[in-house]
Amino acid sequence: MTEHALFHLFLLSQILVISYYYPNRLLGRLNHVFETYPPATHPRLYPKPIESYRTSHRNYMIANRIIILAGFFLLAGLIITPRSGDWDKAILTWFFMLQIVPLFLLDLGALREFKLMRNANPNATRRAELRPRHLFDFVSPAYLGVAIATYIAFAAFIIFVNQFEFPWFGGYQNVVGITAMNLFFAGIVLWNMYGKKPNPLQANEDRMRQIEMSVKVLMFTSIAATIFISLSIVLSAFELNHLQAIVQAVYFQILAVASFQCYLQPSTNFEVYKDDPALA
């Protein structure tokens, strides 16, 4: 009974944190940019009429409101419906995936925006910093050490648990999965550090800060995912499956909070978006 109540509380928190609090903060930040750096003074920031941005932000807000409503219906349904813990996990996963769809669409919109920006501002003059970018410019060796130690500890943990031959245990597939995830993240880090910058007008200092935030969030996600899977295995091994959904709800919220940090990272140099012939 207590676990069910706790689960409902965490689900409520998941609804509010991912679909209400952070989307509101994000929209607040975007409105602040509109008001402080309007098209009149910063035309290069807006390759489309400002109304189209307001429409897409309104759509983002409406999508989140619909998800909140769906979440409340789901929560009410779960409170009155008796079910097993496995169902809780599945429902939570699907609902989380639904919650991140608006953010994903907003992200896709931003990529299209950068393409328009590139086309609208053909620039014969190009700039680059004459210094190499290294991983340790963005994260401390200690942080990387913690991520590597977590991965090694996880592999050792899987080898240890594998001795007990639990019927539900995926064995080394867990290590393969985490390795694949880390390789995927490493690819994104490399792309961020050495690939073309998505925003063609972005100032170097803003780009460096954005790379730093992405690298830190990806490493944090890697550590969090590894700990989450380890914890799930421990809970299964000690037959505490009824706590799995609660742990999962906490994990999803941690992931969402970390991801939103990338979007809430403030830019500092908006001079590059001014219609200044000297910059063109």
Added chain:
Amino acid sequence: MEIIINIDDPVPVFSQMIMQIKNAVLREKVKPGDGLPSIRQLANDLELNQKTVAKAYRLLERDSVIQTRGYRGTFVHPDAKENSNVDLNEWVTTKLSETIAVFKESGVTDSEIRIAFGKLM
């Protein structure tokens, strides 16, 4: 230290890069032993073909302004400052002008010089 290139400039992009890196060395904006961005990083930042950046780096390495240390990357050469003053293009032009002047004094025509040059190159 920022490198700025203009793709509409009549000076080839790789020459602009070479000149700016040499200037950076001469003005001590970069010092011997300082790391330089990889070819890939610089090409992506400047939105250029990697071959263009590779050509600039190759010529700078030939002039001993930079040096590549295997997988560790590219660095400013210890004698970069002295070597940045050497302009091989100017040296070739001066030498050829002197040689052509000697030919002309001997009565060799322009077309004969061109034919001889064509045979050799």
